[in-house]
Amino acid sequence: xxAALVQLNATDDPxxxxxxxxxxxxxAARQGAEFVLTPEVTNCVSNSRSHQAEVLxxxxxxxxxxxxRDSARAHGIWLSxxxxxxxxxxxxxxxxxxxxxxxxxGGIVARYDKIHMFDVAVTATETFQESAGYRPGNRAVIANTxxxxxxxxxxxxxxxxxxxxxxxxxxxxxxxxxxxxxxVTGTAHWEPLLRxxxxxxxxxxxxxxxxxxxAFGKGKPRATYGHSMAISxxxxxxxDMGTSPGLxxxxxxxxxxxxxRKRIAALTHDRAFEGPDV
Numbered sequence: 001x002x003a004a005l006v007q008l009n010a011t012d013d014p015x016x017x018x019x020x021x022x023x024x025x026x027x028a029a030r031q032g033a034e035f036v037l038t039p040e041v042t043n044c045v046s047n048s049r050s051h052q053a054e055v056l057x058x059x060x061x062x063x064x065x066x067x068x069r070d071s072a073r074a075h076g077i078w079l080s081x082x083x084x085x086x087x088x089x090x091x092x093x094x095x096x097x098x099x100x101x102x103x104x105x106g107g108i109v110a111r112y113d114k115i116h117m118f119d120v121a122v123t124a125t126e127t128f129q130e131s132a133g134y135r136p137g138n139r140a141v142i143a144n145t146x147x148x149x150x151x152x153x154x155x156x157x158x159x160x161x162x163x164x165x166x167x168x169x170x171x172x173x174x175x176x177x178x179x180x181x182x183x184v185t186g187t188a189h190w191e192p193l194l195r196x197x198x199x200x201x202x203x204x205x206x207x208x209x210x211x212x213x214x215a216f217g218k219g220k221p222r223a224t225y226g227h228s229m230a231i232s233x234x235x236x237x238x239x240d241m242g243t244s245p246g247l248x249x250x251x252x253x254x255x256x257x258x259x260x261r262k263r264i265a266a267l268t269h270d271r272a273f274e275g276p277d278v
Contacts, residue, residue, distance in 0.1 A: 004028035048219025073106030082178025112152035113137025168201035186225025
């Protein structure tokens with residue numbers, strides 16, 4: 001089947017971002033894509049919690065979710081919304097970083113809330129405290145589709161191999177890792193981590209990403225790494241989109257999943273062990 005990665009340079013204005021995203025989804029569908037994937041925080045790239053509180057919406061009201069569901073329905077395609085920043089009813093006011101898998105009839109097949117929060121000090125001047133604004137999820141998610149079993153994750157989840165191994169051992173054949181990756185860590189780690197997750201699991205890895213310097217109205221500037229990628233179950237880079245917004249097509253053949261897993265059946269070779277002692 002044909003899949004399409006959508007690479008965005010989203011702003012902190014969801015209303016301005018939506019027509020750009022929908023246009024790229026439309027282009028992908030016209031080029032024959034049956035499965036289209038957007039990046040993390042498709043609706044709003046912002047470092048400002050106060051601005052997010054102004055512009056983010058609850059899932060039931062979110063314009064990006066509604067608009068992209070309409071696009072999936074209009075084209076009869078599967079659509080992964082990499083994630084949306086959404087308001088919740090949590091007492092502490094934190095948001096959810098939530099991924100959606102949309103069916104060709106526009107229905108929501110799966111939701112996944114990002115489990116691992118990006119609380120890091122990349123450099124002396126580049127720090128992130130995602131958990132201050134977003135509350136972590138606690139449930140791994142696989143979706144059964146007409147073309148394969150899809151495991152959902154988001155951005156910083158990429159560094160936790162056990163999550164993706166658990167998804168693969170539960171039946172996932174395709175792993176989704178949408179992202180808004182830091183340029184510093186992206187340069188050092190993005191491709192090796194994506195390839196490792198594919199090699200370890202024998203899954204296709206599809207990673208749609210945000211890219212470039214993001215226009216903003218409030219808060220601090222934000223830049224992301226880009227390089228949306230598709231990785232084969234054998235660990236080959238099938239697509240690398242570089243740093244320009246746009247879309248890229250990739251052919252998926254799930255026979256390659258079973259072939260890779262037969263060659264190296266590591267998913268079935270777990271052994272119990274003791275230690276280490278501390």
